[in-house]
Amino acid sequence: MIVNDINMEKIVIIDDETEIFSLKSEISKALNSLNREIDLYYSRPDGSSEIISRLEDSHTVVVTKATTKINNDVIENLPSLKHIAVFGTALDHIDVNAAKRNGIVTSSIPNSFTMAVAEHTMALMFSLIKKITEINNRIKNNNEWPSIEVDLINGKTLGIIGSGMIGEQVAKMASSFGMHVIMSPVMRVDNARIRTIEEFAEVADINMLLENSDVISIHTKLTSETRHLIDNEEFSKIKSNAILINTARGSLINQSVLYDALITGKLSGAALDVFENEPIEESNPLKTLNNVLLTSHNGANSKELIAKSIDNLLENIKQNL
DSSP: OBOOSSOSOEEEEOOOTTOTTTTOHHHHHHHHTTOSEEEEOSSOOOSHHHHHHHTTTOSEEEEOOTTOOBOHHHHHTOTTOOEEEESSSOOTTBOHHHHHHTTOEEEOOTTTTHHHHHHHHHHHHHHHHTTHHHHHHHHHHHOOOOOOOOOOSTTOEEEEEOOSHHHHHHHHHHHHTTOEEEEEOOSOOOHHHHHHHTTTSEEOOHHHHHHHOSEEEEOOOOOTTTTTOBOHHHHTTSOTTOEEEEOSOGGGBOHHHHHHHHHTTSSSEEEESOOSSSSOOTTOGGGGOTTEEEOOSOTTOOHHHHHHHHHHHHHHHHHTO
8 A cells, every 4th residue: 555644535556466556666656646545456356345345435446457347336335436547448347327427537548558459369369370389388298399280371361350449450460461351340330430441351240250250359349239249159150160369358258158169169269368257267168178278368468558558547547636
């Protein structure tokens, strides 16, 4: 806890589990310069009651994890809360309407980690298609020198579900490797955005994308309409030799159906940076599969972009004190 002896608005960093803020002395100095009481928690809160307890008498909450749900129940029980500052872009874990109804400002950092997540997506695709992890493990663990045939990236079709900046960046990167790119917006977009997408990708509905893509990468928002966007019906349309990548939100895919598709040969492989429950459960069966590559919601964890985003976060806090 950082405490300044001034009776002013309290700022709570509620879920700094990976210690983004606490390990950097320059951040501590910047927070202290705000001349406010700062409460810093090093773990994720376990449900609404703990969130409410941590945020008692707070003016500003800094939310760094998508697993921290600031819902209507939380908001209604925090009369002093005036600002929800999200360290990131997506707001699917914040009840923005409830916040607005209660006079609470919600801020975020739009497009803050676009390049980092796009690069992570490409790294997952290359690692899975080129079987990098398998080859590495067989050399290190089994003292083998394997010769494994792998597919070319060049000439493959990449289907991107979503129409935002991360999807656009992935599309441009993939095109530079000679991939054909199909994009399905899913969410409603205007004609101007469609015309922009058509400059670097073919625009199609999701069914056409699923049926024709060698690689499918998800880059859309999680809403009540897009939850389990990829479910039984969608898996039945995907080519059996395709791979699926998700660096957006875990609940966009029905994970149990994904597991069944992977073990029955309906899907060749998957690479996931996000999960329905995070951290991923110890008993999650996806951990047992050789055709699955898992990372720990680490796609945005770029030191260059984190430093820049912290500056933007601090500015959002200052503007709303």
